Every structure is written in structure tokens, then in C-alpha cells.
Amino acid sequence: MGPDSAPGPAVPWQKVLWERQPFPDNYVDQRFLEELRRNEGVRQYRYWSVVKEAGFVGQQLSCVALFITLWLYMEQGLLSPEMLLLTSLVCALLGYGLHQVLTSQIEPGCEPRTRLADLQSAAIFLSFTFGFSPVLKTLTESVSTDTVYAMSAVMLLAHLVSFPYAQPSPPGSLSLNAALFASVCLASRLPGALHTFAMLSCALLVFALWPCLLQRLRENAPNQFTGVCVGMCIGGVGGLGTQSLGGAMLLAIALGSVTLLCPLLLVRLQRHKDNIHGPWDEAEIHEDLSRFLH
Amino acid sequence: MVLKIFFPQCCNRADSGLLVGRWISGHESAVVLAVIHYPFIPGQVKQYVQQMQTRSGVELSVLGSWSLPKEGQEGMESFLRDLSTIFPQKRWLQISRQMGKTGFICNVLNRDHDGESAQKVKRKKKHEDVKGDEGEEDKEEEEEEEKVIFIHYEQRKVMMSQLHPIENGLQDPKTDSPSELRQMFQTVAQSQPLFFMDKYDDGPLKSTHWQSEGREASIIVELLKQASVPLCLLVTWLLSLWTWICNIRIFSLYPFCFLSSKLSTCVQLSYRTEHMRTLSSPRPAAGHTQFMRKANIFVSFLVDVALGMLLISWLYRDNHISMLANTLVPAADHVAKQLEELLQWLMGAPAGLKMNRALDQVLGRFFLYHIHLWISYIHLMSPFIEGIFWYGGLSACLGLTFALSLLSDMVALLTFHIYCFYVYGARLYCLKIYGLSSLWRLFRGKKWNVLRQRVDSCSYDLDQLFIGTLLFTILLFLLPTTALYYLVFTLLRLVVVLFQGVLHLSVDFINSFPLFAVGLRVCRFYRLAEGVKFRVLCDEPGTALHLLMEINPLKVSTVVQTYRTPTYSCYPKDSWAALVKKLFVGELIYPWRHKTTKTD
Numbered sequence: 008m009g010p011d012s013a014p015g016p017a018v019p020w021q022k023v024l025w026e027r028q029p030f031p032d033n034y035v036d037q038r039f040l041e042e043l044r045r046n047e048g049v050r051q052y053r054y055w056s057v058v059k060e061a062g063f064v065g066q067q068l069s070c071v072a073l074f075i076t077l078w079l080y081m082e083q084g085l086l087s088p089e090m091l092l093l094t095s096l097v098c099a100l101l102g103y104g105l106h107q108v109l110t111s112q113i114e115p116g117c118e119p120r121t122r123l124a125d126l127q128s129a130a131i132f133l134s135f136t137f138g139f140s141p142v143l144k145t146l147t148e149s150v151s152t153d154t155v156y157a158m159s160a161v162m163l164l165a166h167l168v169s170f171p172y173a174q175p176s177p178p179g180s181l182s183l184n185a186a187l188f189a190s191v192c193l194a195s196r197l198p199g200a201l202h203t204f205a206m207l208s209c210a211l212l213v214f215a216l217w218p219c220l221l222q223r224l225r226e227n228a229p230n231q232f233t234g235v236c237v238g239m240c241i242g243g244v245g246g247l248g249t250q251s252l253g254g255a256m257l258l259a260i261a262l263g264s265v266t267l268l269c270p271l272l273l274v275r276l277q278r279h280k281d282n283i284h285g286p287w288d289e290a291e292i293h294e295d296l297s298r299f300l301h
Numbered sequence: 302m303v304l305k306i307f308f309p310q311c312c313n314r315a316d317s318g319l320l321v322g323r324w325i326s327g328h329e330s331a332v333v334l335a336v337i338h339y340p341f342i343p344g345q346v347k348q349y350v351q352q353m354q355t356r357s358g359v360e361l362s363v364l365g366s367w368s369l370p371k372e373g374q375e376g377m378e379s380f381l382r383d384l385s386t387i388f389p390q391k392r393w394l395q396i397s398r399q400m401g402k403t404g405f406i407c408n409v410l411n412r413d414h415d416g417e418s419a420q421k422v423k424r425k426k427k428h429e430d431v432k433g434d435e436g437e438e439d440k441e442e443e444e445e446e447e448k449v450i451f452i453h454y455e456q457r458k459v460m461m462s463q464l465h466p467i468e469n470g471l472q473d474p475k476t477d478s479p480s481e482l483r484q485m486f487q488t489v490a491q492s493q494p495l496f497f498m499d500k501y502d503d504g505p506l507k508s509t510h511w512q513s514e515g516r517e518a519s520i521i522v523e524l525l526k527q528a529s530v531p532l533c534l535l536v537t538w539l540l541s542l543w544t545w546i547c548n549i550r551i552f553s554l555y556p557f558c559f560l561s562s563k564l565s566t567c568v569q570l571s572y573r574t575e576h577m578r579t580l581s582s583p584r585p586a587a588g589h590t591q592f593m594r595k596a597n598i599f600v601s602f603l604v605d606v607a608l609g610m611l612l613i614s615w616l617y618r619d620n621h622i623s624m625l626a627n628t629l630v631p632a633a634d635h636v637a638k639q640l641e642e643l644l645q646w647l648m649g650a651p652a653g654l655k656m657n658r659a660l661d662q663v664l665g666r667f668f669l670y671h672i673h674l675w676i677s678y679i680h681l682m683s684p685f686i687e688g689i690f691w692y693g694g695l696s697a698c699l700g701l702t703f704a705l706s707l708l709s710d711m712v713a714l715l716t717f718h719i720y721c722f723y724v725y726g727a728r729l730y731c732l733k734i735y736g737l738s739s740l741w742r743l744f745r746g747k748k749w750n751v752l753r754q755r756v757d758s759c760s761y762d763l764d765q766l767f768i769g770t771l772l773f774t775i776l777l778f779l780l781p782t783t784a785l786y787y788l789v790f791t792l793l794r795l796v797v798v799l800f801q802g803v804l805h806l807s808v809d810f811i812n813s814f815p816l817f818a819v820g821l822r823v824c825r826f827y828r829l830a831e832g833v834k835f836r837v838l839c840d841e842p843g844t845a846l847h848l849l850m851e852i853n854p855l856k857v858s859t860v861v862q863t864y865r866t867p868t869y870s871c872y873p874k875d876s877w878a879a880l881v882k883k884l885f886v887g888e889l890i891y892p893w894r895h896k897t898t899k900t901d
Contacts, residue, residue: 128764135768139775146778149655177760180746187770188744215763 044284052277057270062236063172065266066221069243071163072258074213076246078193081202088205095209102212102220109223132211140194140204147195155192162189166214175218186214240266303448304409305330306394307485307850309456312336313398315509317368319384320394321350321495323360323488328481331394332488334456335495335510336367343387345505356494365394385410407449452835454850456511458827459489460496463589465831465855465863482833536581543574565706565805566696572812572868573700576602593864596817601866605700605811612697612704622694626687633679633715637672640718640793644668647789656782664786668722675718702808709804716797723794724889730787731887733776740773791884798890815864819857826854 018029020036080086103125147155166186171179190210194203225232240262248255307330318338324331337346346363354361366384385393395408464486479487496512498504551557561567576598586592616622648665693711697704713720742748743766748759761769821828830852838847855863883890 128762131764132767135771139771142775143771145659146657146775149658150778151655178763178766180761180766181744183763183766184744184746184770184773187767188774191771191774211767215767 040285042286046280046282047284049277049280049282052270052274054270054274057273058266059233061266061270062233062240063175063221063225065262066236066239066243067167067170067172067218068262068265069240069258070213070217071167072243072247072254073239074190074210075163076243076250077209078197078206079250081197081206084198088199088201091205091209095205095212099212099216102216106220106223109220109227133208136207136211137204140200140207143191143195143207144197144200144203145195147192152196155196159189159192162186162192170218174222176222178215178218183215186210190214303329303450305450305452306396306407307332307452307454308396309333309335309511310453311456311511311513312367312509313453315367315369317370318366318509319346319388320364320367320396321361321508322364323362323492324364324392325481325484325488326360328484330481330485331364332485333364334361334489334492335508335513338507338509341506347388349506353492353495357492359488359491361492361495362390363388364390365392365396368395368397370397409449450846450848452848452850453838454489456489456496458852459486459850460493460511461490461825462486462827462830462852465829465859467590467863486830533581533583536577537583540574540578540581565709565808566703569702569706569808569812573602573702593815593818594866597815597864597866600817600820601811601814602700604816605702606698608701608811609697609699609704612701613694616694616697622690623687626690629686629715630679630683634676636716637676637679637718640672641669643789644672647786651785654781654785656785657779660779660782664782667725671718671721679715700811702811705804705808709801709808712797712801712804719790719793719797722790726783726787726790727887727889729783733780733783734887737773737776737780740769740776743769744773787887794890809868813866813868815861815866818860818864822855822857822860827852829855829860831855831859 020030020034021028077086077091081088081091162185166182166189168182169179169185170182187210190207194206194210197203197206221232221235224235244255244259244262247258305328312333312335315336316338318336319341320333321335321337322331322333337349350361350363353359391411393410395406395410397406464483495508496510497516498506498508499513499515500507501515552561561571580595580599580602586595644665648661693707694704696707739749742756743761746758746761747756749755750757818829832853833850834853835848835850838849880890
């Protein structure tokens with residue numbers, strides 16, 4: 008019986024398998040694709056809101072650039088470790104105050120960390136970093152500089168890729184670890200143990216604490232958040248510009264493409280979206296890859 | 302149905318008489334064991350058979366008659382037929398052979414038909430018998446429907462041989478009874494009392510079997526049997542003394558216990574004690590397996606002691622001991638110097654590897670100091686080394702295995718510095734590997750869930766992440782240095798372990814090799830049978846089959862496998878992959894934990 012042979016009208020076709028019906032297996036009636044739905048639950052993006060969100064990515068990029076700039080200054084001896092430490096301390100205190108202010112604004116229901124715990128964490132950071140800085144200083148002595156640079160670059164890239172941009176407040180393990188690894192590598196190239204200590208403290212500030220503060224800012228003061236992002240981007244480009252113009256240009260291009268061009272592409276390409284849904288199971292191909300291993 | 306008659310070759314030329322043997326139940330076969338000659342009194346024969354049956358445990362019976370008429374003796378047919386009424390049997394065999402024609406005639410009388418004995422006659426005529434008893438070619442002229450196959454067997458060999466695989470009498474009664482062949486072998490082996498009566502006996506009966514010309518015995522064996530009783534008593538007394546010493550409480554304390562389990566001399570001593578205990582037990586060996594085990598142990602012990610004596614005779618001649626002692630200290634010095642050079646090389650830039658200089662220097666100096674300590678120790682010991690050798694050499698009179706075990710222990714003690722280096726290196730490396738693997742999980746934001754035995758994701762605190770990453774970086778950059786030290790010292794350690802493994806293997810070989818069984822296989826191959834093969838003696842059409850049963854000897858490899866004295870090396874060992882994994886992870890490897898011996 009072929010699919011063309013007309014069925015008797017007496018027996019209506021049912022979409023069931025357990026009954027024997029006078030239809031071929033591949034028979035479908037007119038109701039086929041009736042239940043097809045397209046683009047269900049698709050959000051329509053507006054350009055400027057996307058740009059605003061992408062600002063976070065841009066500012067993280069420029070954070071990395073800023074850190075590299077600081078390291079360059081330290082390596083060339085243009086910035087003394089004491090100065091950096093002092094600046095970091097002031098920034099940390101200011102940031103901590105701001106963080107406290109922003110936290111006290113919101114709900115008191117969820118239990119905040121006590122001051123003592125914060126102090127304990129800070130003591131642990133500082134003591135460990137200070138204690139290990141001589142070890143870290145000699146750690147990569149025999150490894151060639153190129154290897155260290157390559158490793159740092161890969162790790163910073165991994166940090167940027169794996170950074171949890173949507174919810175950065177408890178920092179993602181992989182991104183933070185990659186950034187810290189890279190900063191340890193870079194810091195071990197600096198001339199003295201104090202340099203290493205200052206650099207690591209700075210890395211902690213930039214990669215671990217700054218995203219937390221920024222998240223608070225994004226939640227509680229969206230307007231200021233945009234301003235801070237723009238400021239960070241400009242600061243990153245400007246800072247890198249004092250060291251290498253080419254790097255600054257590249258960073259500017261990258262920032263422009265991430266914050267302006269990519270959202271444009273997203274909004275443009277949105278209308279080509281064609282997602283189909285229906286009351287069927289989607290076909291999934293489970294290729295057995297294990298046979299290629301033998 | 303085919304009637305199989307197992308007929309001993311030694312009875313081919315026997316005088317006329319009664320066939321004594323056994324019907325194998327369940328099979329159409331009879332085993333002829335002996336011929337009891339005329340003249341006899343039937344009552345005495347019945348009594349004798351009864352007596353033999355109780356002594357051997359075999360269901361013996363009179364199977365029939367055998368006649369080999371001398372010149373002029375004719376007309377016994379009716380007499381023979383009458384005999385069957387004296388010894389009432391279900392079946393009565395009348396086998397006869399004529400002297401002139403060397404013919405075989407077999408009559409089977411069945412008593413099935415009540416009272417009236419039906420007679421079935423077989424007649425076989427022997428053709429020209431050239432080789433006498435050995436290769437008979439029989440021709441059978443069949444006249445009745447029941448076929449008879451004669452299977453000639455050598456009684457002596459069959460009695461002494463042991464059919465493999467061995468069944469120790471613990472057979473499940475529900476399963477099938479043993480095979481026909483096995484039953485036949487058992488019958489012949491168990492009817493040993495039947496073969497004790499020879500022609501010099503003064504009894505009222507005369508019989509023919511393999512020992513009828515005189516019993517086989519060796520005067521040396523008898524003397525040894527006599528001598529073994531007081532010897533066993535002495536050994537038992539010594540053993541009890543030795544066991545008492547070993548059981549003193551001080552030896553069960555921790556350090557003694559630990560040491561004695563690690564020193565191969567002590568291990569060998571305990572094995573030897575076990576062996577001697579087996580040998581000197583007053584009970585006779587029950588069963589073939591235990592007998593072979595005892596004999597194997599005894600022969601290995603003798604060979605071991607003989608080899609040890611050879612070693613002693615070489616060692617104490619021409620001042621070999623002092624020569625050895627004098628070469629030992631310079632050798633140890635040389636090894637230490639080589640090690641120092643190796644360490645100096647490692648402290649530089651070995652093979653152009655990028656090592657962490659600070660750690661490298663620390664490790665190198667630590668090991669150098671260790672070598673320095675070791676050398677002073679050796680020099681302190683050097684005056685006593687010759688004495689140690691002299692007294693240690695005496696242990697060889699207990700056997701070569703003791704000397705080898707002592708050598709292994711001495712090697713272990715003399716290379717203690719290498720062992721220490723290895724342990725330090727392995728511990729450090731192991732610590733790093735484990736630390737790195739768990740910190741790598743932290744690096745990816747995962748953790749090991751002990752309860753579920755899997756890796757779960759986990760959100761760490763900021764400070765945990767920070768310290769973990771710091772440690773991870775440090776460990777990662779220090780790993781190559783540690784790994785190199787570990788690698789070098791592991792290789793050194795492997796050389797020592799390999800040497801010790803070879804010594805242990807040879808000791809184990811001497812301990813466990815079944816010399817007696819192999820000797821039996823070589824000299825008396827029929828003692829260990831794996832089965833039988835039949836050679837056709839007569840294959841002409843119209844004649845019945847005459848087969849010669851020959852014993853198939855056991856394969857030598859099977860002999861070794863079956864009779865190997867069980868020792869530690871018989872147990873399954875770790876595979877190579879497991880060993881490599883252990884080495885990679887940095888777990889310690891030892892030669893005395895015999896599961897992980899590197900050789901073999």
C-alpha cells in the first residue's frame with residue numbers, strides 16, 4: 008500500500024502507533040504542521056540597551072589593559088612599589104566604603120558579611136602574598152621570558168573568555184584563577200620582592216574586588232554604572248596609550264567593536280532568527296565517537 | 302555389545318589356572334589381575350579372594366579359567382566347564398591358548414538363562430608369534446555375535462602410574478562415576494596385596510602376576526625407611542625447639558615483627574621451617590599429591606644443601622672471602638662517588654632543563670650530605686665486613702637459598718642510601734602530584750566529592766581561590782625539578798630492585814621447582830600418566846581387535862605446573878600497567894612486597 012492510495016473515509020487517521028490502521032507508516036493528514044510555532048519567546052533587543060550591557064565586557068577588557076599598563080610601568084621602574092601599594096590601599100578603602108554604602112541600601116534580609124570576616128580575608132591575602140613574594144620572585148627565574156609572556160597572555164585571554172559577565176559577584180573560579188595565575192607569572196618578572204607583592208595586591212584589587220563593586224553599582228545605580236564603564240574604557244585606552252600607541256589603537260578598536268559593532272550585528276541579525284517549535288522530539292545525533300579512538 | 306578384557310602381558314605364558322580379577326560395573330569390561338594355578342582347593346581360593354578383597358578394597362572375583370595345556374595335556378574342556386559351577390558367576394570366561402599354535406580361544410558362559418548355561422564361543426587363533434610376549438599378533442575367528450576385544454597392558458607400569466588430572470577421592474556421588482579407564486587404573490593400583498604372593502611363598506596357592514618371579518624391593522630404600530624414623534624424631538624435636546624460640550614474646554614485638562617480614566633471610570627461614578615440618582610429620586603421606594609434595598620438598602632441600610656446600614667449598618678456599626671483603630669497600634666508595642657526580646650534574650643544568658635553581662640547590666645539598674653520612678658509616682663498618690662475610694658464608698651450609706637471601710639482604714642494606722633518596726624523592730613527588738591534582742580541580746572551580754566518588758562543581762570563597770591559585774602556581778613551577786630528582790633516583794632504585802628480584806626469583810625457583818616430579822617424568826615416565834594410547838596388534842578383516850595399551854606420559858610443562866610447591870610467587874602479581882601507574886603517581890615500590898616484583 009503506497010502513500011497515495013486513498014484511505015477509506017470511514018476510518019479517520021489517528022496519530023497513534025499502538026493501533027493497526029489502514030494507512031502506511033509515513034502517512035500524515037492535513038493537520039500536519041498545524042502545531043508548528045516559530046520564534047517562541049524571542050526577545051526583541053533595542054540597540055542602546057545592548058550597548059549598555061556590552062559596556063561591562065568593554066570595561067573588563069580595559070581592566071586587563073590597565074593591569075598590563077601598571078605592570079609595564081613597574082617593570083620599567085617608572086612606578087615605585089610603595090606608590091602602587093599606597094594607591095591600592097586608598098582605592099581599596101574607598102571601594103570598601105562605597106561597597107558598604109551600596110550594600111546597606113538594599114535588603115537587610117540576606118545576611119551580609121561581617122567586618123571581622125572582611126578584615127580576616129584581607130589579613131590572609133596580605134600575609135600570604137607577602138610571605139610568598141620572595142618565593143614567587145624566584146619561581147620563574149629559569150623559565151624563559153617568552154614562555155612567561157605567552158602563558159600570561161593565554162591565561163588573561165582565558166580570564167576574559169570565562170568571566171561570568173552576567174553575574175560577576177561571586178567571582179567565577181576559572182576566570183579569577185586564570186587571572187591570578189597570569190599576574191603571578193608577570194609579577195615574578197619584576198625586579199624585587201616588594202614589587203611582586205605590590206603587583207599581586209593590585210591584581211587582587213583589579214580582578215577579584217573590582218567586579219564585585221561594579222556588580223553592586225550595576226544593581227543599585229545603573230546610570231552611574233554606565234559612566235564608570237565609559238570612564239574605565241577611556242582610562243584603559245589612555246593608560247595603554249602612554250606606553251604604546253599601537254596597543255592603545257588595538258584596544259580602542261577592540262572596545263569599539265565589542266561595545267558598538269557587536270550589538271549592532273546582534274540587533275541586525277535578530278530578524279533572521281528562525282526557531283521552530285512543535286509537539287515533536289527534536290532529532291539529536293548521538294555520534295558514537297569512541298569507534299574513532301580505536 | 303563389545304566385551305573388553307584387560308589382560309596383563311605377564312600372564313600370556315602363565316600355566317593354566319583360574320583368572321582372578323574384577324568386573325567393572327557399568328561397563329562391559331573385565332580386568333584380569335592374576336592367574337591362580339592348579340592344583341587348588343576351591344574353598345581355599347574362595348577364602349584367599351575374600352581375604353584379598355578385604356585387604357585391598359577391590360571387588361575381586363574369579364572371572365573364569367585360563368588354560369595353556371602343556372604337551373600331552375588334553376581334554377580339559379569338560380573340567381573347565383565344571384569349574385564354573387564351583388565359582389558361581391553371572392559370566393564365566395574360558396580363555397585358552399594352545400601351545401603349538403599359540404592360539405587364543407575365549408568362551409563366554411552366560412548364566413542368564415536359568416540354570417541352563419548358554420554358551421557362546423569365541424575362538425581366536427594366534428598367528429606366528431615372533432616376538433614372544435611383547436608384540437603378539439592375534440587373529441580372531443568370530444563365530445558368535447558378541448565381540449571380544451583383548452587389551453594387553455603392562456601390569457607393573459599401570460600399577461605404579463597415576464592418571465592425571467588427579468582426583469582426590471572427594472568426588473561428588475551425584476556426578477558420574479569415574480571413567481572406565483580410571484576405574485581400571487584404580488583397580489590395578491589398589492590390588493597391590495594380590496601381587497605380594499610370589500613363587501617362593503609356602504602357601505597352598507600359586508599364582509602368576511608381575512611380581513610372581515620374586516618381589517621387587519631395594520635394600521637401600523628399606524634401610525632409609527628404617528633410618529628415617531629416628532631422623533624424623535630428631536628433626537621434630539629441633540623444630541619444636543626452634544618454634545619455641547621463635548614464639549618468645551620479644552620477637553612478636555613491633556620492630557622484630559617488621560624486620561623479620563622484610564628480611565628475605567627470615568622469610569626463607571620460615572619457609573624452610575614449614576618445609577621441614579611437612580617432611581618430618583610422623584604420619585605417612587595421604588594420597589598421591591601429598592606424597593609428591595613431600596618428595597619434591599625433600600629433593601629440593603637436598604639439591605639446595607648440595608649447592609650450598611659447593612658454594613662454601615669455593616668460598617673458604619684460597620681466601621676468597623677476604624678478597625670479596627676488600628673489593629666491597631672500594632666498590633661502595635665508587636658508587637658513592639658516582640652518585641656525587643650525578644648530584645653535581647643535577648645541580649647544574651641537567652640536559653638543558655630549566656630547573657628552579659633555589660630548590661635544586663637545596664635538594665642537591667641535602668642529598669650530598671646524605672651521601673657523606675653514608676660513606677662515613679661504611680668506613681666505620683669496614684673492619685667488620687670480613688667477619689660478617691665469614692659468618693654469613695656459613696649460612697650456605699643450610700642451603701644455597703639462604704646464601705642468596707643473605708646476599709639480597711646485604712645488597713638492600715648496602716644500598717640503603719639509594720633507598721633513602723628514592724623515598725625522599727618519591728614522597729616529595731607524590732605530595733606535589735596530589736596537591737596539583739586537587740588544586741587543579743580548585744582552579745577549575747570543582748572539588749572531589751568523597752561521598753559520591755565524583756567531581757562536583759563548588760563555589761569557593763575569594764580567599765580560598767586566591768591561596769589555592771598561589772599554591773598551584775608555585776607547585777606547578779617547582780614540579781619539573783622534583784620530577785627530575787624523582788626520575789633519577791627511581792631509576793637507581795629500579796636497578797637495585799631488579800637485582801634483588803633476580804635473587805628472589807632464583808631462590809623461589811629452587812624452593813618451588815618440582816625436581817622429584819621432573820625426575821620421575823624423565824626416568825620413569827609411566828609413573829605420571831596423562832592417558833593411554835592403543836596400538837593395534839591385529840587388524841586383519843574377520844578378526845577381533847587386539848590392542849596394546851601404552852601409557853601416555855604427562856607433558857613436562859604440566860608436570861611443573863601441577864607439582865610446583867606453592868610459594869609467594871605463585872600468587873598473581875600486579876600488572877605492568879599498575880606498576881607504571883604507581884611509579885607515575887609516586888607510590889613507593891618494594892621488592893619484598895612480592896606482588897610488585899619487577900622481574901618475571
